[in-house]
Amino acid sequence: MSGSDSGSRSTSGARTALLLAHGAGGSVAANYGPVMEELTARYTVIGADYPGAGTAPRSTRPLELDELADRLVAAADAQGIERFAVSGFSLGGPVAIRLATRHPERVTALVLTAPFARADAALRLTAQVWRALVEAGDPDTLGRFLLARALSPAALEALGRQGVEAAVKEAGATAPEGTPEHVELVERLDVTADLGRITAPTLVVSPADDALVPPRLHRAVAAGIPGARLVEIPGGHLPFAEQPQRWATLLSGAAE
Structure with a gap:
C-alpha cells in the first residue's frame, strides 16, 4: 500500500x-x-x-x-x-x-x-456530540463515546474491562485532525x-x-x-x- x-x-x-x-x-x-x-x-x-x-x-x-x-x-x-x-x-x-x-x-x-x-435527528445529535468532544480536546471521553457506539455489546463484553480501557485510549488518541470537518459534513449532507x-x-x-x-x-x-x-x-x-x-x-x- x-x-x-x-x-x-x-x-x-x-x-x-x-x-x-x-x-x-x-x-x-x-x-x-x-x-x-x-x-x-x-x-x-x-x-x-x-x-x-x-x-x-x-x-x-x-x-x-x-x-x-x-x-x-x-x-x-x-x-x-x-x-x-x-x-x-x-x-x-x-x-x-x-x-x-x-x-x-x-x-x-x-x-x-x-x-x-x-x-436524521438522532444521528445529527450524535454527530454534534462527537464533534464537540474532538474540539474540546478530551480524548478519554471521546474514546468512551466512540467505543460505546462503534462496537456491539457482545464485542465490548468480549474485550473485558482492561481491554475496553485500552481500546478507549486508542480510539480517543487516534482521531484524525480533520475529524471535525468530516463529522460536520455528516450533519448536513443529503x-x-x-x-x-x-x-x-x-x-x-x-x-x-x-x-x-x-x-x-x-x-x-x-x-x-x-x-x-x-x-x-x-x-x-x-x-x-x-x-x-x-x-x-x-x-x-x-x-x-
Whole structure:
C-alpha cells in the first residue's frame, strides 16, 4: 500500500478496480486495513483519504460531498483506471452514492456498508456530540463515546474491562485532525434525491447492532436504490473490527 501527500492510496491487484471511500474520523488504512490483503488479491484497489485524514492536509473550509467524490475519481484517473466498483463505508456511503450519480458511466457496482442518505435527528445529535468532544480536546471521553457506539455489546463484553480501557485510549488518541470537518459534513449532507438515479448494481451491508448509524438508515438507503440488495450481518458499526472475514467476502463478491 502506498500513499502521497494528497492522501491517495493505491495497491495493484488483479481484474476489476475497486475504489474505497472511508468513514468520518477514519482513513483508508484505518477502515480497510484489516481486509486489504484479501481485496488486493482480487482487485486493483484505489482510495483517497479525506482532508485531515492519513497524510492528506486538513481543509481550511467545510467539506463538500461533490469534492470528496471527485477526489476518489481523480485517484482512479491518476492510475489510468476508467471503470471501477466503489465501496463506501459509513460517510463513505453517501460519498459513493454521489460519485455514482456524478459519474454513472464509470461505476460498475456499489457496496455500501452502514450507509445513510441523510442524518436524521438522532444521528445529527450524535454527530454534534462527537464533534464537540474532538474540539474540546478530551480524548478519554471521546474514546468512551466512540467505543460505546462503534462496537456491539457482545464485542465490548468480549474485550473485558482492561481491554475496553485500552481500546478507549486508542480510539480517543487516534482521531484524525480533520475529524471535525468530516463529522460536520455528516450533519448536513443529503443524498436522498440521488438514490433513485443510481443504475449500478448495489449491495447494502447492514451491521445489525450498529448504534452509531442505526440500521433503519441502512434500510432506507437500500429501499431508495432501484434493485438494491440488503444483507444484514452481526456486529456493530465497525465490520472490519468485528466481522472482517465476512465483510471481505461481501465486498469481494459484490464488486465482481
